[in-house]
Amino acid sequence: MRELKLMKGNEAIAEAAIRAGVDGYFGYPITPQSEVMETLMAEKPWETTGMVVLQAESETASINMVYGGAGCGKRVMTSSSSPGVSLMQEGLTYLAGAELPCVVVNVVRGGPGLGTIQPAQSDYFQTVKGGGHGDYKLITLAPASVQEMADFVELSFDLAFKYRNPVMILSDGVIGQMMEKVELNEQKPRWTEDYINENYPWATTGKKANRAKNIITSVQLEASVQEEFNHKLQAKYRSVEENEVRFEEVMCDDAEYLIVAYGSSARICQKSIEIARAKGIKVGMLRPITLYPFPTEQLMKRAKQVKGMLSVEMSAGQMVEDVKLAVECSVPVEHFGRFGGSVHSPGEVVEALEQKLIGG
Amino acid sequence: MSDINTIIKPENLIYKRTDVLSDNDLSYCPGCGHGTVHKLIAEVIEEMGIQDTTIGIAPVGCSVLAYNYLEIDWQQAAHGRAPALATAVKRLMPEKNVFSYQGDGDLAAIGTAETIHACNRGENIVMIFINNGIYGMTGGQMAPTTLPGMAASTCPHGRDVSHDGEPIKISEILAQLPGTCYVTRQSVHTAANVRKSKKALRKAFENQQANKGTSLVEIVSNCNSGWKMTPIKSNEWMEENMFPYYPLGDIKNQ
């Protein structure tokens, strides 16, 4: 029998992590995501699955604990919110540079600086354009429901280990704090060391006599070697772009206008579409589920059909740049969104659609 | 007739270089203590039979490439973060032997928080701390442990304690924490000191196997390049100047 629970997005992340057989969680409290570690600590998974849960002294420490665990081929994760994720950027570039798989959850709040604890989507640039130094990418998933918060934990680990790359779950205060029905997976076992050694032979589990030592590092002092390594990384990213684009389309078949929105904003926009369609406006929505890789091709396809696109995000206009790049100026692309912790209402989105695209 | 082959026989072997050391040429300056400490760690690992269960965490600094020299699995950490990595490795694989290898800038400046909190949690790891009072790799800048009046490229007129504070005695601080079981300060500049250092390292790894908490082995070392001295002169200078500030011996032994 399927078990339905009513829970917050943050709680769903924690429950899903335990059930996915995750080996370790390392975190530091910050609103609006503290329920992730609070739920884990209340559940005491170290007594059941053997999962390690540790409150670190800072986000810097947590992300580096994740590095240490990932280097052993363990499935490890952390979560935080914007200011904490800024502090993790050093760790993320090292993880990407050392090609380590891990999952990081960002329950985004308004910035810049200490900002506000209210929801925002203004960490898009930080997440998909780098954040840390160097040419690297984070595979980025944007859940739009509590169910997706749960489902994306395991999906993220699958992608992380498939590509040996960190994966970011880019959520926000709305999805983290809201409660919805969730169906959780059955408990899966944690990986054994034999399984890790067999499938992830790079893991530092102790040098066996039959293999060379394993070294997890991101340093290549020789420029030519570093360039060669960067080519390898780029080839990996091309493969991610070819194989891992995920998106959802809503009422696009007859759409004359297209809203592009992700995460909680996509939920709000679904209501806007109901309101707009009731007024006779033929509008659809493309919801990127992966923000990196971005659904560039599908947007170009829709650009041939619609009169204009509206990127709706709780930021001053970040994803809109990628939408513009995707459609190569073939249709007008506008941005709308409240930001700094304010959340746009479905009605405000309809007004913006009318003013910026239809009226204009 | 003394044919060399009549001498090279197993029964005549009195010393053998450990196989835990790799054949790579060391990248350290001639006269530097790092190579000696590497060898001691390698010997302890071999003698304890833990080569296949030991994971080393390399820092940023001169020993960033330490993983080239010891034939064990390694992770290389971001600057100062080695204790955080070691924490996770040990917690996720409690049956393994885990050590960090860190310099003074790594352990006592940029990584102070990670160092103190790993020790405070009593992480069951070994921390090996090379204190030479200077940033060697980046070209001789002031370290948190640079002595008062000692010149470095970012304090060319000597460390002014009214401006930069006193050098930090991090081992004494860490010894205050209940999580540490063993804090010792050694050196490797004489044969006798090398033997003492090796004993300390062995004890630290044995503490880990006995689940006793964090063991910290500080090695006060020279940096003849950074100090701009000959190796012999730098060892003399170390005895005269470093040891009075950083006295050798056990700070805590439980």
Add this chain to the structure above:
Amino acid sequence: MKEEIIIAGFGGQGVLSMGKILAYSGVMQDMEVSWMPAYGPEMRGGTANVTVILSDERISSPILHEYDTAIILNQQSMDKFEKDVKPGGTLIYDGNGITRHPERTDINIYRVDATAEAARMHAVKTFNMIVLGGYLQVKPVVEMENVVAGLKKSLPERHHHLIPMNEKAITRGGEVIKEVSMVK
């Protein structure tokens, strides 16, 4: 069926837990539900509100700008949310501490004096359940058996002995709610 509700009052009145019990009742009735708090500094006193949606179909936005029903438990919330009730919608309020009563004539207005009733029952903590009972009397969106099941799910085990008292409060709420004015 779709019911979009805002519950608004002071922190400490049980606004969020009332919303959670209502949402869990919806889950028990096999409905789609969402529960979205205004989480901010409100957690530490001041005003608190939560949007609860119960629907037979997939829920789009958990955040709304207009509501089928507003349950209003203090003056600040009255000032903020009276205007956001859909025309023809419902406003339920507790008269305790209200200095400006609702004025709209295009909505149905009810009053449930739960503060006073809870005091009379010597069960101040059941205040929010009296309000819930009043709401369910006016809008029977979930069956009573599912409300009890929802209560069980949302309360920790150690509080399950309080369920009969809460049931009583819900029933009482249904008895004390009064019509104030109906859509003309």
